[in-house]
Amino acid sequence: MIKPIDTKLNAAAQNNFSLTEPDRTRSSASIEVRNLSYCYGKKRVLDCVNLTLPRGINILLGPNGAGKSTLFSLLTGLKSASLAKTGAGKDLAVDTANNEIKVCGLSLQNARRNIMRSMGVVFQQSTLDLDLTVKQNLLYHASLQGISSANALSNISDILSVLALKDKLDVKVRALNGGHRRRVEIARALLHLPSVLLLDEPTVGLDIESRALIIKYVRALTQREGLCVLWATHLMDEVTLEDRLIVLSGGDVKAHGITQDLCSQYQVDDVPQLYRKLTASMEVI
Numbered sequence: 001m002i003k004p005i006d007t008k009l010n011a012a013a014q015n016n017f018s019l020t021e022p023d024r025t026r027s028s029a030s031i032e033v034r035n036l037s038y039c040y041g042k043k044r045v046l047d048c049v050n051l052t053l054p055r056g057i058n059i060l061l062g063p064n065g066a067g068k069s070t071l072f073s074l075l076t077g078l079k080s081a082s083l084a085k086t087g088a089g090k091d092l093a094v095d096t097a098n099n100e101i102k103v104c105g106l107s108l109q110n111a112r113r114n115i116m117r118s119m120g121v122v123f124q125q126s127t128l129d130l131d132l133t134v135k136q137n138l139l140y141h142a143s144l145q146g147i148s149s150a151n152a153l154s155n156i157s158d159i160l161s162v163l164a165l166k167d168k169l170d171v172k173v174r175a176l177n178g179g180h181r182r183r184v185e186i187a188r189a190l191l192h193l194p195s196v197l198l199l200d201e202p203t204v205g206l207d208i209e210s211r212a213l214i215i216k217y218v219r220a221l222t223q224r225e226g227l228c229v230l231w232a233t234h235l236m237d238e239v240t241l242e243d244r245l246i247v248l249s250g251g252d253v254k255a256h257g258i259t260q261d262l263c264s265q266y267q268v269d270d271v272p273q274l275y276r277k278l279t280a281s282m283e284v285i
C-alpha cells in the first residue's frame, strides 16, 4: 500500500525551510552553453549544443545515449570541452575555438573554483561512501566546500529534517534503502547552498513515495530560493507545463522552451506526444 507523503516534508517544503545564507551569485543563477560539441574517439555525442537556462526548473529529456550525462560531465568540469587544444587524452572535443560554458555568468574555463562553490550535483550513479554514516558523508563534503563544522552541522540538521532523514544521521549509508540514499545525495548537493543544481535522473528506481517527496522538495526549494535547476529524466510525468523543457536526441537539441509553448508549437496534447514527435522514439514512461 502506498503511504501518504511525509506530512512534515509537505509543511516544510511549502512554508518552513529556507536556506539561511543566500549565495552571492543566486540572483544570476543560470547556465549558458554555446557551441558545445563532444566526441568519444570518432563518435560525436554532442553536436553544437546551445542552451540558455534561467532560474527555475529546466527539464532535460532524451532517449538513452542522447548525450545527457556527457553534458552533465562537461557542465561539472569532469570532462573538458577543450581537450583538442591541449592534445590530452583520447576523447576529443571539437569546435573548441567557439565553445563556452557559463554558470551564474562566470566562464567555466576561467572560474571553475567559484562555479563549483555555487553548484550542487546529484550524479546518475551514487557517489556516497557506503561505509560512512550519513553525517560523516555530509561533513566530509562540507569540509571540501570549506564550510566550518558548526555551520555544516546546522545546515545538515535543517536539510535532513525537511527530507525526513534526521533519524538516519548516524546510520551507515550501506544500511539505507535506495530512497533514503537518494535523499542523502540531494542533501549533500544542497549543503553549501548552491545557486545551480544539476540532477541526473535523481528519482530513477525509487518508489512512488520517495519520488514524490524529492520532486516536491526540489520544486518548493527552487521557487523559494530562486535556484536554476537542470534535471535530466526519462520520467515524463515529472514534467509540468510551466517547466522549461529541453529535448536532446542524438546529441542535438531538438526543442527548447516552456513545455506548454512547445506543445502548442508542435500541435500535440502532452509531453509524451511531444517527445515522440521530436525523437521518433517509442519510449514513454
Ligand SMILES: Nc1ncnc2c1ncn2[C@@H]1O[C@H](COP(=O)(O)OP(=O)(O)OP(=O)(O)O)[C@@H](O)[C@H]1O
Binding pocket: 040, 045, 062, 063, 064, 065, 066, 067, 068, 069, 070, 071
Ligand atoms: N566513456 C565513453 N566512451 C565511449 N562512448 C561513450 C562513453 N560514455 C558515453 N559514451 C557514449 O556516448 C553516448 C552518449 O552517452 P550519455 O551517457 O551521455 O547518454 P545519456 O543520454 O546520458 O544516456 P542514458 O539516458 O542512457 O543515461 C552513448 O552512445 C554512449 O554509449
